[in-house]
Amino acid sequence: LAVAQRPVPTDKAGKFAFPAVLPGTYYLRAIPSRGQVQQQLRDSPAGKQAAFVDTMYPGVMYIEQAAAVKLDPGGNLYNMRIEMQKSPYYSFSGRVSGIPPEIRGSGLVLIRRAAFDSPFPFTWANPYAGNLSVQIGADGSFSAPSVPPGPYWAGYTPAGAVRGGAQFLMADRNLEDVRIEVTPAIDLTGKIVFEDGSAPNLRNGSMSVFLSNMGVYVRGFSVAPSGEFIVPGLPAGPYRVEFQDSAVVRKVEINKRSFAGGEFELTPLDPQAVITVARTGGAIQGTIELQDQAKAYPRGMVTIAPLP
Numbered sequence: 001l002a003v004a005q006r007p008v009p010t011d012k013a014g015k016f017a018f019p020a021v022l023p024g025t026y027y028l029r030a031i032p033s034r035g036q037v038q039q040q041l042r043d044s045p046a047g048k049q050a051a052f053v054d055t056m057y058p059g060v061m062y063i064e065q066a067a068a069v070k071l072d073p074g075g076n077l078y079n080m081r082i083e084m085q086k087s088p089y090y091s092f093s094g095r096v097s098g099i100p101p102e103i104r105g106s107g108l109v110l111i112r113r114a115a116f117d118s119p120f121p122f123t124w125a126n127p128y129a130g131n132l133s134v135q136i137g138a139d140g141s142f143s144a145p146s147v148p149p150g151p152y153w154a155g156y157t158p159a160g161a162v163r164g165g166a167q168f169l170m171a172d173r174n175l176e177d178v179r180i181e182v183t184p185a186i187d188l189t190g191k192i193v194f195e196d197g198s199a200p201n202l203r204n205g206s207m208s209v210f211l212s213n214m215g216v217y218v219r220g221f222s223v224a225p226s227g228e229f230i231v232p233g234l235p236a237g238p239y240r241v242e243f244q245d246s247a248v249v250r251k252v253e254i255n256k257r258s259f260a261g262g263e264f265e266l267t268p269l270d271p272q273a274v275i276t277v278a279r280t281g282g283a284i285q286g287t288i289e290l291q292d293q294a295k296a297y298p299r300g301m302v303t304i305a306p307l308p
Contacts, residue, residue, distance in 0.1 A: 006018065007031075010030075021071055022071075023071050023072060023073045024070075024071060025068050025069070025070050025071075026068065026069045026070075026071065027056060027057065027063060027066055027068060027069070028056065028057035028069060028080065028082060029054055029055070029056050029057075030054070030055045030056075030057075030082045030084050031054050032051070032052035032053070032054070032084065036051075036052060037051045037052060038051075040052065040086075041089060041146055048088070049088065049089040049090075049145075049146055050086055050087060050088045050089060051086060051087070051089060051146075051148075052084050052085070052086050052087075053085055053086070053087045053148045053149065053150075054148075055082055055083070055084045055085045056082075057069060057080065057082050058081065058082060058083065059082060059083035059084070059085060060085075061085060061087065061149065061150065062150075087148065087149050088149070088172075089146045089147060089148055089149075090147055090149070090170055090172075090173060090174045090175065091143065091144065091145050091146070091147065091174040091175070091176070092110070092134075092143070092144040092147045092154075092168070092170065092174075092175045092178065093141070093142060093143040093144065093174075093175070093176050093177070093178065094141070094142060094175070094176065094177055094178030094179055094180065095139075095140045095141050095142070095177075095178075095179060095180070096108070096136050096140045096141075096142065096156065096164075096180045096181075096182060097140055097179065097180070097181050097182070098162070098164065098181050098182040098183055099136070099140060099162060099182060100161070100162065100184075103161070103162065105135075106136045106156065106157065106158065106162075107133055107134055107135045107136050107142070107156075107157050108133070108134040108136065108142055108144075108154045108155065108156060108157065108165070108180075109131050109132070109133055109134075109154070109155045109157050110131060110132040110133075110134065110144065110147065110152050110153075110154050111131050111152060111153045111154075111155060112131075112148075112150050112151070112152055113150070113151040113152060113153055113167070132144060132147060133157075134154075147170050148170070149170050149171060149172075150169075150170055151167070151168075151169050151170075152167070152168050152169070152170060153165060153166075153167055154166050154167075154168060154180065156180070156182045159185075159233065160185065160232070160233040161184065161185055161233065162182045162183070162184060162185060163182060163183060163184075163185045163233070163234075163235040164180065164181060164182030164183055165180065165182075166178070166180045183268075184268070185232070185233040185234055185235065186233075186234045186235070186236060186266060186267075186268050186271060187230065187231070187232040187233070187234070188207075188230070188231045188232075188234055188266065188271050188273060189228075189229070189230045189231075189271075189272060189273070190228070190229060190254070190271075190272055190273030190274055190275060191226070191227045191228050191229070191273075191274055191275070192205075192223060192227040192228075192229060192274075192275045192276075192277060193227055193274065193275070193276055193277070194276070194277060194278065194279075195250065195276055195277075195278055199225065199226050199227035200227060200247055200277055201225070202223045202227070202243050202247055202277070203222070203223060203244075204220060204221065204222050204223060204243075204244065205220070205221055205223060205229070205241060205242060205243040205244070206218055206219065206220045206221070206241070206242050206243075206244075207219050207221065207231060207234070207239050207240070207241050208239065208240050208242075209234070209235065209237040209238060209239045209240075209266070210237065210238060217235065219231060219234065234266060236266055236267055236268055237265075237266060238263065238264075238265055238266075239263065239264055239265070239266050240262050240263050241262045241264070241275060242262055243277065246279060247277040247278070247279065248277060248278050248279075249261060249262035249275060249276070249277055250276045250277060250278050251275075251276050252264040252273060252274075252275050252276075253273065253274045253275075253276070254266070254271050254272065254273040254274075255267065255269050255271055255272070284304055286302070288302065
């Protein structure tokens with residue numbers, strides 16, 4: 001799912017205008033200001049906090065219920081109306097276990113998901129004008145008193161030596177005594193070699209993992225002239241390793257297991273990896289033709305990705 005966000009402010013009367021919009025299908029989302037939300041929460045009766053929430057066109061909170069807006073070439077859309085909703089806010093509290101005693105000042109970041117069962121939780125990274133941060137006490141307890149409704153990912157931070165988090169759905173009540181367990185992260189070390197055993201001249205690479213409870217997580221790493229590398233603070237899971245330079249991953253040997261291609265499974269068993277690469281690969285050439293006027297749906301990028 002590719003999303004391009006284009007924020008536009010409104011005036012005091014709530015009017016907005018998007019100039020020079022390319023043809024295509026869009027979703028409109030009205031975002032209340034943080035100051036306005038905080039004032040409404042302060043003015044709410046005790047125990048019944050309510051304030052404006054992000055509202056999709058024409059007047060719903062969730063993208064699954066929103067109406068898409070289609071803009072045809074040469075056409076304009078006037079008098080679009082979004083009715084912003086007001087909704088109860090609820091508390092989210094509980095305890096995090098597994099934090100090493102030497103770590104101080106950690107917390108949770110509550111990130112709004114696109115949908116509760118979506119494997120891509122960061123489609124909307126900050127739908128409420130910023131992620132919600134929650135401090136974790138010395139005993140592992142946490143409490144967020146004012147959370148808007150919706151599906152969330154609560155991620156542990158700082159996500160370095162420790163990783164973890166949990167999904168939750170804020171619907172119609174306070175969530176109390178929520179239990180979240182974190183685990184030590186994995187430091188992956190190893191060496192990159194050509195098929196003849198020599199060290200390749202690679203500057204950097206990337207490792208991406210897909211986790212069902214977190215989505216796609218990508219980490220870049222540097223490669224020493226000797227081919228040695230270290231990637232600290234990784235969660236366990238299925239990974240793909242790639243290099244931007246002209247190198248194709250032939251196999252990954254890790255913990256006495258050999259994985260063909262660039263996909264491998266990372267486990268907490270003190271991983272030492274040997275990544276074998278080759279210079280052989282296909283080439284793609286072509287021409288990008290610039291048109292004064294788009295024929296249909298304009299394109300501005302050409303991409304290539306390896307097959308699984």
